Amino acid sequence: MRIRKTVLALSCLAGLLATVSENLRAEGVRGVAAPAVYPATAWQGRNGAVLRIMRRLDSHVELVPLHVGDDAVYGPLSLRLERCLQRPDGLPAQTAILLKIEEKQESGSPPFEGWMFTDDPALGAYAGALYDVQVVSCDGDRVDPMVGPLPAPVQPQLPMAIASHVEADEGRGPTVLAPPSSGGSGGQGAAPSGPTSLLPPAAPLPPPQPAQGVGTQH
Numbered sequence: 587m588r589i590r591k592t593v594l595a596l597s598c599l600a601g602l603l604a605t606v607s608e609n610l611r612a613e614g615v616r617g618v619a620a621p622a623v624y625p626a627t628a629w630q631g632r633n634g635a636v637l638r639i640m641r642r643l644d645s646h647v648e649l650v651p652l653h654v655g656d657d658a659v660y661g662p663l664s665l666r667l668e669r670c671l672q673r674p675d676g677l678p679a680q681t682a683i684l685l686k687i688e689e690k691q692e693s694g695s696p697p698f699e700g701w702m703f704t705d706d707p708a709l710g711a712y713a714g715a716l717y718d719v720q721v722v723s724c725d726g727d728r729v730d731p732m733v734g735p736l737p738a739p740v741q742p743q744l745p746m747a748i749a750s751h752v753e754a755d756e757g758r759g760p761t762v763l764a765p766p767s768s769g770g771s772g773g774q775g776a777a778p779s780g781p782t783s784l785l786p787p788a789a790p791l792p793p794p795q796p797a798q799g800v801g802t803q804h
Contacts, residue, residue, distance in 0.1 A: 619739035623676045630733050634726030635670040635683050639663070640718040651725060663717055664688040672724040674733045680705050683721045687712050 633654045640647045641661075652658055652667040659665070668684035680703065687698040695714035702710045702721040712719040 619741040621676075622736040622739045624674045624733060624736065626677065628674055628677070628733050629671040629682075629731055630674045631729040631731050632670045632672060632724035632726050633729045634724065635667055635681075636722040636725050637665070637685075638720045638722050642716055642718065649722060653726065654729075661717070662689050662691045663714075663719070664690060665719075670724040670726075671731070676736070678705075681721055681723050683724075685712075685719075685721075687714075687719060689714055689716070 635652050635654075637650045637652060638647060639650050639660055650658070650660055650665075652665060654667050654670060657664065657666050664687070666686040668686065670681070670683045672682075673680045682701055682703050684701055685698070689695045689697075695716070698712045698714075698719075700710050702712075702719075704721055704723070707720050
């Protein structure tokens with residue numbers, strides 16, 4: 587039973603390979619273009635951002651939207667968003683904001699002014715005496731810096747020599763893989779005029795033998 591299943595699987599695989607080979611012969615060998623992506627240094631500006639603010643007294647967490655250039659108040663916190671940048675589509679998600687934070691009451695927390703990053707919350711995070719502030723994501727409309735359109739992917743042009751041995755084996759390929767010899771045309775060592783096959787040479791047939799038991803009549 588196991589041998590029969592193995593033979594059936596090999597037959598199916600041979601049929602699939604034959605189908606793929608026929609499709610390649612019919613359509614030709616084509617290259618696959620690599621997807622176009624933005625460079626790692628590209629940033630897209632947005633006119634808003636979303637912050638995560640946690641109150642230390644009871645661990646209450648709230649998402650607070652901000653608009654670039656506007657002053658906002660959250661409890662004793664005074665917030666002002668200067669910029670919000672994010673990676674464009676096709677790159678790993680990352681958000682960076684330029685933020686100013688001040689606490690109005692006497693909490694002993696110094697004011698904060700700097701960049702916050704989503705991929706590294708410990709870098710530039712605000713950890714005050716009463717509140718913690720982190721950036722979640724950008725929001726709003728696209729603003730400067732604006733990312734340009736992605737370039738159209740270019741399909742690579744593959745040389746015909748890649749599939750020339752297949753065409754040569756079928757007797758229809760015009761490409762000669764062997765380089766021309768320096769001995770000149772028509773002389774010994776000249777390159778063949780037709781396609782070169784990569785299949786091993788066929789063994790010569792043995793000469794016919796006379797039939798046994800047949801004598802010569804005198």
